[in-house]
Amino acid sequence: xxQPLTLGEIGxxxxxxxxxLALDRAGAWHSDADVHLRAWPWPYRAGLxxxxxxxxxxxxxxxxxxxxxxxKGATTYGDGLGLEVGDSFWVYxxxxxxxxxxxxxxxxxxxxxxxxxxxxxxxxxxxxxxLHSFGNWTARLMPADRVGDxxxxxxxxxxxxxxxxxxxxxxxxxxxxxxxxxxxxxxxxGSYQRADNPAERLYALDALRAFGLRFYxxxxxxxIEKFGNELRFDSTAELKRSIEQFxxxxxxxxxxxxxxxxxxxxxxDQAEIEAMFAAWHNRAIFxxxxxxxxxIHAFKRYRGIDQPVGSIFSSQVTEAKLxxxxxxxxxxxxxxxxxxxxxxxxxxxxxxxxRARSPIPALxxxxxATWQLIAERHQSxxxxxATQGRLLDWIWRRSSLRLSVExxxxxxxxxxxxxxCPVEGERPVEDRDLNGLALVIPADAPEVVVVRLGRTGVxxxxxxxxxxxxxxxxxxxxxxWFDVF
Amino acid sequence: MTTVQDLLFRAGLGRRPLDISELSPAGNAAQxxxxxxxxxxxxxxxxxxxxxxxxxPAVFEATRAAFGYRGLEIGACTSFAEDDPxxxxxxxAGALKAAGLLDGLVGLPCGGADEAAxxxxxxxxxxxxxxxxxxxxxxxxxxxxxxxFFTDDGLSGRTKFGDALSFRHTGELRRKxxxxxxxxxxxxxxxxxTDLRAxxxxxxxxxxxxxxxxxxxxxxxxxxxxxxxxTVFKRFSGPQRPSLSTLSLQLRSQFLTQLETxxxxxxxxxxxxxxxxxxxxxxxxxxxxxxxxxxxxxxxxxxxxxxxxxxxxxxxxxxxxxxxxxxxxRRAVLTIEKQPDRWRVEVAVPLSLEREGLALTVRSDAPPVxxxxxxxxxxxxxxxxxxxxxxxxxxxxxxxSKRLWPSL
Numbered sequence: 019x020x021q022p023l024t025l026g027e028i029g030x031x032x033x034x035x036x037x038x039l040a041l042d043r044a045g046a047w048h049s050d051a052d053v054h055l056r057a058w059p060w061p062y063r064a065g066l067x068x069x070x071x072x073x074x075x076x077x078x079x080x081x082x083x084x085x086x087x088x089x090k091g092a093t094t095y096g097d098g099l100g101l102e103v104g105d106s107f108w109v110y111x112x113x114x115x116x117x118x119x120x121x122x123x124x125x126x127x128x129x130x131x132x133x134x135x136x137x138x139x140x141x142x143x144x145x146x147x148x149l150h151s152f153g154n155w156t157a158r159l160m161p162a163d164r165v166g167d168x169x170x171x172x173x174x175x176x177x178x179x180x181x182x183x184x185x186x187x188x189x190x191x192x193x194x195x196x197x198x199x200x201x202x203x204x205x206x207x208g209s210y211q212r213a214d215n216p217a218e219r220l221y222a223l224d225a226l227r228a229f230g231l232r233f234y235x236x237x238x239x240x241x242i243e244k245f246g247n248e249l250r251f252d253s254t255a256e257l258k259r260s261i262e263q264f265x266x267x268x269x270x271x272x273x274x275x276x277x278x279x280x281x282x283x284x285x286x287d288q289a290e291i292e293a294m295f296a297a298w299h300n301r302a303i304f305x306x307x308x309x310x311x312x313x314i315h316a317f318k319r320y321r322g323i324d325q326p327v328g329s330i331f332s333s334q335v336t337e338a339k340l341x342x343x344x345x346x347x348x349x350x351x352x353x354x355x356x357x358x359x360x361x362x363x364x365x366x367x368x369x370x371x372x373r374a375r376s377p378i379p380a381l382x383x384x385x386x387a388t389w390q391l392i393a394e395r396h397q398s399x400x401x402x403x404a405t406q407g408r409l410l411d412w413i414w415r416r417s418s419l420r421l422s423v424e425x426x427x428x429x430x431x432x433x434x435x436x437x438x439c440p441v442e443g444e445r446p447v448e449d450r451d452l453n454g455l456a457l458v459i460p461a462d463a464p465e466v467v468v469v470r471l472g473r474t475g476v477x478x479x480x481x482x483x484x485x486x487x488x489x490x491x492x493x494x495x496x497x498x499w500f501d502v503f
Numbered sequence: 504m505t506t507v508q509d510l511l512f513r514a515g516l517g518r519r520p521l522d523i524s525e526l527s528p529a530g531n532a533a534q535x536x537x538x539x540x541x542x543x544x545x546x547x548x549x550x551x552x553x554x555x556x557x558x559x560p561a562v563f564e565a566t567r568a569a570f571g572y573r574g575l576e577i578g579a580c581t582s583f584a585e586d587d588p589x590x591x592x593x594x595x596a597g598a599l600k601a602a603g604l605l606d607g608l609v610g611l612p613c614g615g616a617d618e619a620a621x622x623x624x625x626x627x628x629x630x631x632x633x634x635x636x637x638x639x640x641x642x643x644x645x646x647x648x649x650x651x652f653f654t655d656d657g658l659s660g661r662t663k664f665g666d667a668l669s670f671r672h673t674g675e676l677r678r679k680x681x682x683x684x685x686x687x688x689x690x691x692x693x694x695x696x697t698d699l700r701a702x703x704x705x706x707x708x709x710x711x712x713x714x715x716x717x718x719x720x721x722x723x724x725x726x727x728x729x730x731x732x733x734t735v736f737k738r739f740s741g742p743q744r745p746s747l748s749t750l751s752l753q754l755r756s757q758f759l760t761q762l763e764t765x766x767x768x769x770x771x772x773x774x775x776x777x778x779x780x781x782x783x784x785x786x787x788x789x790x791x792x793x794x795x796x797x798x799x800x801x802x803x804x805x806x807x808x809x810x811x812x813x814x815x816x817x818x819x820x821x822x823x824x825x826x827x828x829x830x831x832x833r834r835a836v837l838t839i840e841k842q843p844d845r846w847r848v849e850v851a852v853p854l855s856l857e858r859e860g861l862a863l864t865v866r867s868d869a870p871p872v873x874x875x876x877x878x879x880x881x882x883x884x885x886x887x888x889x890x891x892x893x894x895x896x897x898x899x900x901x902x903x904s905k906r907l908w909p910s911l
Contacts, residue, residue: 243682251505253510255510256505259505259510263682324757329801332780332781332782333752333781336743336781336782338742361751361804362801362805363751363754363756363801364751364756364804364805365757365760369804372800384781384782387780387782387783387787388782388783391783391787
């Protein structure tokens, strides 16, 4: 690592480091090959996922709005929109939130969480694909007689939770920090977070990774102004302005052990620094080192300038922002709490007196219209909407897939060799990786067939015109909502 | 988000880096005596400029009552349709004029500015502000009828809240300027709007930088440097055409706190008589007249928040009064004569500007200060107190009186 910088020194660094950033390294999906993965499943041009933290959201509340957004039947909000929108849950829960166990690990006993059957069914189906950390498992809730007990936050509690997930057949792939939870992951911004800090008894990042949790949201990875990532810029001038406008400050600092803000550590290598800042500016997922030094995928969420509660959803996701996202071919993960009502635009000191947990109806008329707008754009073939785990997996796939093309005058054979990335290593292409597979090919290419390395048989691809090119693709199969309640 | 207009305009700035000395908010604490940025004891200023055309009179009164109940001053704009709540010639317009709250005109009649001037004259109204509904260029002849400040939808800003901000140093200014987007003004396809790009391209290259800095941080300025008669002002609309539904987002706590901290001024564009779905464009927002039940929790809490700040931090006043103050601040010239035991300050301001709330900031160790208005002999009866906004300095001031909404 390079010599530590002061906050003043590091502030201007991103603009300098990225002064000569080329457009093809600026984050938008790009390939120079004439056969390459399409940016999005055909025919979509941009992607959106909801990242809904489960705080204060009862299962009834979850059902109330998901039935409209995900379902297809009649609801009090109107006809269901049939969107693939996921949600999150806890392992340990003390309140109304969906959780596998009632209570914290330091409670005397942990009964099954209420509505466990529904939670398991939705998680097995892939809709609950996100652990919002291990729960609201904070020191302020600890029993008075155990204050200071070092075993209160222990790896064993996380391992027990992972065993429970395994036993129930649940495989969430996304890990989102919850407000102040010690089971959070800090990455390069780590301070209070313990799950990736090997000096802590709660350290368990190795186990989380081994379990299959792939995408991590550390607190710093929050966009306040910039809506979307992987955005395509038309000119270097436009890119430069976006870098100037980007709110870098939260990305460049962390707190030391005394809670004092200090500059983050930087790599020695200038190319690494440039790649890191470029990713923070405009990649939806990117590798970072956890507190234990291992690489993990971090991902960004768009929050906006207000506290992300249900009543501001319509100002978070606007018609103008979606149009821009589609024009720039980007991806956005929306940070929300549909289980919390709060007044629009008020500071926390004011809004906390007017907060409501698990509001039913969960959606106001503005949010209903926003979801209808999203559904319309999805149905028109413009906006790809998927659970955040599947959206992030798609973005990972398109940059990790290795393929080769064997060309004859009458036939091109595309062989999918497998995936390779610095975080997850190498693995072959599996059946689940084929959902929505779409390859851009030249319009004048002869017949194109697609095969998997080491497998027999040709994949059942369809060919269609796609702008100036053609695409061979398999249809995207969305998750189908069902009523488990 | 970067826009084509932003890239184009920035090219007009030239290579010279921006420096804080190029922006000149009032109340320079380094001077022995200076005009205070705002009337005492306030540190920021805000007005809500409401286009009430088409508003149900009952809703109009209900929204005004919501302001008045909280002690918040708000003005009104007259207009030309008979059914409008403050139509030219109506009893309400007359009562508001008497209360000093009829501060604007919005829209033009079919006969344009000339007919507008005639109707205003017949009704005995001289509102100081033209608040859109037609372009500044169309309304410009109303200068002869006494209108002093002009705006239209082309001067509505979508993202930057507040102007005349007191940046602490050049670094802070440059950061804010880097985030600023010159493409934020106006709405796509807006009619009756100044085309800022055309203005920019018509200006001599040597004047473009000043024009751009005005767009960045001046609440009011002269649109074309060649004339002094086109004083225009900017309004903050937010990203969507404003309505009562967007009021709570326009008045975000975060925005208001920043306005206080940086000592800024803002005119908020509103249509309190409309409701619309938030976040959607004109074809989908289902804009409709607001009903009496439209003022809900979000709006009430936003006004409560504003009212709490309006006690002694943000001066909330009718649009014309805010603009009048900013104009006074822009044009006042101080002449200072120092004797060991007494300082004399002469304030020269154009006759058309009111001096209510006139406030000077002086070093706390300054001797007694007599303040006179140029052309008069008697010192003003100014109070003197330590200035809460500037430790180590005192404030000499005339009282600023709040204007209450009249019972009609």
